Amino acid sequence: MRPLVAHIDLDALRHNYRLACSCAPQSQAVAVIKADAYGHGAVACAKALEGDVLEKKAPAFAVACIEEAMALRDAGVQTPIVLLEGIFSADELSYVDKHRLWMSIHSRWQLEALQAFTPSAPIPVWLKVDSGMHRLGFAPEQAASVWRKLEAMPEAGALHLMSHFATADATDSAYFSQQMAILEALAAELNAPLCLANSPATLARPEAHGAWHRPGVMLYGSDPLEAPNKLTRQLQPVMTLRSEIISLREIEAGEPVGYGGRWHAPRRSRIAVVAAGYGDGYDRHAVDGTPVLVNGKRAALAGKVSMDMLTVDVTDIPDAAIGSEVVLWGKAQNGEVLSIDEVARCCDTISYTLLTGVLPRVPRRYDGV
Ligand SMILES: Cc1ncc(COP(=O)(O)O)c(C=O)c1O
Secondary structure, eight states: OOOOEEEEEHHHHHHHHHHHHHHSTTSEEEEEOHHHHHHTOHHHHHHHHHSTTOSSOOSEEEESSHHHHHHHHHTTOOSOEEETTOOSSGGGHHHHHHTTEEEEEOSHHHHHHHHTOOOSSOEEEEEEBOSSOOSSSBOHHHHHHHHHHHHHOTTEEEEEEEOOOSSTTSSSOHHHHHHHHHHHHHHHHHTOOEEOOOHHHHHHOGGGOOSEEOOOGGGGTOOOSSSOOTTGGGOOOOEEEEEEEEEEEEEOTTOEESGGGOEEOSSSEEEEEESOOGGGTOOTTOOTTOEEEETTEEEEEOSOOOSSOEEEEOTTOTTOOTTOEEEEEEEOTTSOEEOHHHHHHHTTSOHHHHHHTOOTTSOEEEEOO
16 A cells, blocks of 8 residues: 555644633634645544543534535534635525524625525524725624624524634734724624634734634644744644655765756765655645655655655665655654644745645544544
8 A cells, every 4th residue: 555644643633722722711712624624634623622532622613614514514513613604605594504503794695695594593693804804704894784783683693703814923913903903893892702813813812812713723733823932832733644765766976856857966865765746735846955754853855746756865864764654744653743834834835735735645544533
């Protein structure tokens, strides 16, 4: 069998969830498990977070759309689920009602669709305000009248004000403060409970914790902050993308490796071929020098990533052999950790794209079920 596997450590997921709860003890943590739990498998992650092993079970999950919610319900997940983008068409309301989903409302047509629908019980609504992200939501000057309309609607259940930050990860952001000021004013005017904080705000912006917070990427062990703090250092990687060396060769100084001959050996070198490539979701933009762990020791990518393979300079790792463990991110068997955030920087991207980019071809294996 091809040795490439994404190992998912559900104990690490629970640890990170508890950390999110402890960052904001007065607030409830809705675990964001959209995009198949950022590539980790939404059903397995939901079951791990709603299970008895967790003293503080996740009180709600958040997904992007009804299809993602239905996959969870079909697998027996009972916990409330919030649709972060609400419904995409009015006919989805019958599913929202039947499967006891909570919906965000970001547009007038959604409000009108709810008004025209007769649910079996009032549907909890998270009213989305555009406080500065300029993606989804009502403008702040419209939000109060929509809120009052919802308060008067028998179709709408418990109401929350929701918004999303554009720059919560930045160390010093005037724009974050501007968004916060808009939201605090609205919450005070409407006496509305707030749901604002994503992972960076959960970890670094206590003023944004509100009644609910919405941690996503931190649950999977990635540090979302521009500058790490003592909380982010406690995060544990959930996914370990692990493979093996499948071939080894020695090449002379000056010889090129891989497509286009991008990397040239600076000395006589030992090159390991690893079973992982962009056809598995490993980013092809990874530069020469991108770290990997070989037998738990740091080594460097040498040459362009191919579809099914990549090449690593293991000249300084004498015990590297065919079958040696190669960790592309996550935790090696000797306990050494390679941060996905470091790998992402070498690919000029963010951990989110690497995690959600691991393709179905890569089997997921779960520990701590
Ligand atoms: C509306 C909303 N809330 C929360 C999150 C979670 O953000 P993060 O993964 O940065 O914690 C996202 C992620 O994209 C989102 O779109």
